[in-house]
Amino acid sequence: MPIGDGGPALLWLTMRGLLGLSLLLAATSSQKVFSGDQVLRIKAKDEKQLQLLRNLDISEYLKIDFWHAPARPSLPVDMRVPFSNLKAVKNYLNSRGISYAITVEDIQVLLDEERKGMMASRRLERSTSSFRYNSYHTLEEIYTWMDNFVVEHSNLVSKLMIGQTFEKRPIFVLKFSTGNRTRPAIWIDSGIHAREWITQATGVWTAMKIATDYGEDPVLTRILNHMDIFLEIVTNPDGFAYTHSMNRLWRKNRAINSNSSCKGVDPNRNWDSGFGGVGSSNNPCSETYHGPFPHSEPEVASVANFIQKHKHFKVLISIHSYSQMLLYPYGYRKEPTPDNEELHNLARKAVEALSQVHGTEYVYGRTISTIYVANGITIDWAYEHDIKYSFSFELRDTGIYGFLLPASQIIPTAEETWPAILTIVKHAYDNPY
Amino acid sequence: MLARQQRLPGWAGPMAVLLVVLLPAVTQAFSGLWRTLEPERQQPWRRLDVAPSSPVFQQAARAALHYFNYRAASPSTFRTLKQVRSGTAWVNAKKGQRFDMEFTIESYKPELNEERLGTCSALVIFKNHKPKPTVNITCTRLLDEKEREQKDYVLYKQMKQLKRPPDGTRIPGNLGHMDSSLQPMWDLAMVGSSYVMWEKTSQSLYYYMMQLSGVKQWITRGDFINFNYTVLLHEFSTQEIIPCQIHLLWYPGKPLKIRYHCQDPGTQEEGSGNGEGSAENPTEILSNF
Numbered sequence: 001m002p003i004g005d006g007g008p009a010l011l012w013l014t015m016r017g018l019l020g021l022s023l024l025l026a027a028t029s030s031q032k033v034f035s036g037d038q039v040l041r042i043k044a045k046d047e048k049q050l051q052l053l054r055n056l057d058i059s060e061y062l063k064i065d066f067w068h069a070p071a072r073p074s075l076p077v078d079m080r081v082p083f084s085n086l087k088a089v090k091n092y093l094n095s096r097g098i099s100y101a102i103t104v105e106d107i108q109v110l111l112d113e114e115r116k117g118m119m120a121s122r123r124l125e126r127s128t129s130s131f132r133y134n135s136y137h138t139l140e141e142i143y144t145w146m147d148n149f150v151v152e153h154s155n156l157v158s159k160l161m162i163g164q165t166f167e168k169r170p171i172f173v174l175k176f177s178t179g180n181r182t183r184p185a186i187w188i189d190s191g192i193h194a195r196e197w198i199t200q201a202t203g204v205w206t207a208m209k210i211a212t213d214y215g216e217d218p219v220l221t222r223i224l225n226h227m228d229i230f231l232e233i234v235t236n237p238d239g240f241a242y243t244h245s246m247n248r249l250w251r252k253n254r255a256i257n258s259n260s261s262c263k264g265v266d267p268n269r270n271w272d273s274g275f276g277g278v279g280s281s282n283n284p285c286s287e288t289y290h291g292p293f294p295h296s297e298p299e300v301a302s303v304a305n306f307i308q309k310h311k312h313f314k315v316l317i318s319i320h321s322y323s324q325m326l327l328y329p330y331g332y333r334k335e336p337t338p339d340n341e342e343l344h345n346l347a348r349k350a351v352e353a354l355s356q357v358h359g360t361e362y363v364y365g366r367t368i369s370t371i372y373v374a375n376g377i378t379i380d381w382a383y384e385h386d387i388k389y390s391f392s393f394e395l396r397d398t399g400i401y402g403f404l405l406p407a408s409q410i411i412p413t414a415e416e417t418w419p420a421i422l423t424i425v426k427h428a429y430d431n432p433y
Numbered sequence: 434m435l436a437r438q439q440r441l442p443g444w445a446g447p448m449a450v451l452l453v454v455l456l457p458a459v460t461q462a463f464s465g466l467w468r469t470l471e472p473e474r475q476q477p478w479r480r481l482d483v484a485p486s487s488p489v490f491q492q493a494a495r496a497a498l499h500y501f502n503y504r505a506a507s508p509s510t511f512r513t514l515k516q517v518r519s520g521t522a523w524v525n526a527k528k529g530q531r532f533d534m535e536f537t538i539e540s541y542k543p544e545l546n547e548e549r550l551g552t553c554s555a556l557v558i559f560k561n562h563k564p565k566p567t568v569n570i571t572c573t574r575l576l577d578e579k580e581r582e583q584k585d586y587v588l589y590k591q592m593k594q595l596k597r598p599p600d601g602t603r604i605p606g607n608l609g610h611m612d613s614s615l616q617p618m619w620d621l622a623m624v625g626s627s628y629v630m631w632e633k634t635s636q637s638l639y640y641y642m643m644q645l646s647g648v649k650q651w652i653t654r655g656d657f658i659n660f661n662y663t664v665l666l667h668e669f670s671t672q673e674i675i676p677c678q679i680h681l682l683w684y685p686g687k688p689l690k691i692r693y694h695c696q697d698p699g700t701q702e703e704g705s706g707n708g709e710g711s712a713e714n715p716t717e718i719l720s721n722f
Contacts, residue, residue, distance in 0.1 A: 080600075136608050248607040249643065249665065249674045266672075285698065287672035361516075363486055371488060372670055399641035400513065402667055406609035 036083030042093070042100045044073050049098050053077055062089060128152060133205050133414075135407050136197055139169075139241045142204060142234060146172060153211040156224075162232075163302025166255045169237040171302050176210055176229040184312050184432070186425050187387075189232040189303065190319040192267050192378070193251050194239025195403045198395050198413055199319045203233035205414035206421070219422065223429045227314070236267055236299055249403060253299050255291070257284035265291035268320075269376040270300045273384050274332025277375035279368075290376050303378075308385065315389040315428045316382040317421060322402050323371065323394035324362045326351050326420065329383040331367035331374035339388055340366070346427050347391065350420040357416035360396065367392065389428045393417060478531065481522035485534065490517040492639045493532035493566075497555035499631035500568040506689040508620035509584035510575045512538040512551065529561040530636055540575050549575045564635040585685035591617045592658050597651040604645040618660075619645065625681040626664050629693050633666075641667045646676065657682040666695070673698045 044050040050070040056062060056079070066079045081089050093100050128148045137145070150159045156176055163171045177183070190203035210229060213220045234240050238254040252264030262285035269280035272294035276282070280290035295301040307313050328343040330336075337343065347364040354362055367374060371394070379390040396405055396413045405413070483489055494514050502511055520534030533556050540549045553572035560566070576584065595618060598604070604619055605611040611619060622645050630640040643665040650661035659682055666675040677695035 243607075248603075249667075251672060281671075287674075369487065398514075399667075401605065401609055402641050402643050404605050404607065404609040404644055406605070406611075409609075 186315040192235040196321040260284035271381035273380035279373035279375035321395040325394040326364040350423040353419040478523040485517040503628040
């Protein structure tokens with residue numbers, strides 16, 4: 001980059017200053033942050049100041065994004081500065097007498113039409129009849145809805161707290177039961193990965209569906225007269241809250257990892273089944289970090305302990321997105337389970353039932369050969385703990401919107417997923433073991 | 434006498450024995466040398482026994498489509514994978530993987546409320562875990578040449594009416610909502626991202642475009658749409674989110690000119706590249722901005 005009028009001494013000082021700045025930043029920042037970035041507007045007094053600004057562009061660590069690059073002293077310079085580098089950059093500007101104004105305080109916080117709409121509807125609801133199932137909700141809204149739901153269907157539904165998250169949020173499970181002794185049971189969880197918003201939304205709709213159809217649909221009624229259903233809608237509450245407040249594409253929980261500034265463990269790599277293999281990562285900064293040891297994460301341990309104490313689970317369904325797949329064990333090893341043929345046929349029937357609703361096409365098969373090798377996953381653990389019918393759904397879509405599935409697809413997705421779930425559950429009911 | 438002339442040197446006998454003993458080893462050595470000189474002879478392509486629905490075919494087909502969509506540079510006929518109908522897969526321990534397949538595609542344009550179907554056949558070769566596969570692909574026409582030009586031109590005119598969205602706008606928004614007026618911008622972003630995704634795809638890494646997380650520039654420069662944006666790619670196999678800054682120039686019917694710079698997570702190197710469909714020097718793009 002051509003250096004202008006500075007002269008050798010100024011150049012040397014500037015470069016030394018920038019080097020110091022860069023090294024400081026390299027040492028302290030290691031995590032990507034999308035929010036909190038600011039846009040600074042600078043009116044450079046003269047060519048010398050302009051040059052100092054241009055020099056900021058040289059440093060790779062600062063990652064400054066010039067929206068209006070330094071051109072002439074009379075023209076403002078707009079630059080977006082990543083959140084983690086704000087302090088350093090402002091110090092640099094202040095120490096050189098370069099005045100600036102903050103034109104955008106936090107880029108994240110800006111215009112999102114539906115976000116405004118969401119805020120408008122964020123009133124404390126007293127009943128579930130006005131709850132919008134065709135819209136995405138916050139953790140508070142879902143927890144409020146849950147309380148109303150339980151009150152309205154108290155003959156069928158109760159709410160259990162099975163544990164606390166890393167950040168001390170309660171973990172709730174809805175229990176659908178028509179009897180009072182321990183019965184064979186069905187486990188359904190959604191939202192284990194925070195960013196897969198279609199899954200929590202589907203979980204809410206499914207709860208409503210179960211409550212509505214009990215007494216109306218003969219198949220479900222018969223099943224519920226002999227088996228219990230446990231539904232954990234928000235399996236990763238900390239992560240889910242984080243996707244609303246800070247990073248929509250966050251996946252893991254919010255555990256603090258020792259020896260790393262990166263947070264979070266992938267709850268679907270933390271199970272005690274093939275733990276720590278190639279289908280997971282030992283790097284805390286990775287999206288598939290398996291954690292320090294199996295069930296180290298309270299979000300996982302609470303479920304595992306609950307299931308093991310209960311002793312009578314026959315079905316486990318774990319809901320994810322996206323890809324449009326129905327998967328069964330194993331994810332961590334190539335060999336099929338002894339029940340492979342039965343699971344394969346059941347998956348085919350479930351997928352057929354799903355496609356009848358809106359024509360959506362799913363692929364199905366063993367996890368390792370259908371999606372990828374994955375170690376320490378929920379359904380492998382469940383299968384190895386005597387829950388034969390262990391399935392994982394990957395809901396809509398196939399990559400067009402991915403995690404950002406439009407809210408208009410919530411109800412169609414939930415509507416088509418339900419018959420598939422029912423197919424699996426009915427098969428378990430017809431084939432007790 | 435005769436005997437003297439006929440007598441072999443004293444070392445001949447032992448030498449002959451030595452040669453006979455060593456001959457197999459020598460032949461081995463030579464054939465080994467031969468092997469390294471002509472690897473294909475000794476490293477055959479082994480056929481993989483996988484169904485067309487298997488993920489390996491899906492990935493290969495998507496990689497082929499990324500390349501096709503980039504080269505076609507036609508937002509109105511952007512193709513997405515529907516189903517792999519048939520295919521053969523070959524693996525070579527030294528060279529990589531090779532896929533020969535036929536697949537159906539669809540082109541869905543919500544803003545024009547139309548959906549078209551087609552087929553493609555493609556040959557995709559992944560060099561051992563290296564990105565940027567070799568792609569040979571032909572697809573059936575979705576529209577005839579003139580219609581396609583017209584539709585692209587319609588999108589182009591819509592694009593010219595658009596202003597750069599306010600800072601902080603994400604497309605789609607976090608709730609998956611995208612203003613229909615921004616659809617042409619998204620379509621063009623997909624064309625550019627296809628180039629990046631093609632270059633980054635390898636046997637083990639494949640991508641989806643998640644979100645436009647920022648639009649730095651959206652202006653018409655001369656006739657070209659000058660589009661500088663950040664996109665978040667979902668790296669499927671690792672589940673990582675990769676931000677990439679992409680800068681492209683587009684005009685209907687002309688090849689795409691593009692540069693990009695991705696921020697790769699963890700241990701990977703930062704990757705960047707540029708490409709154009711024409712022979713124009715990349716630095717000329719800079720001077721026009």
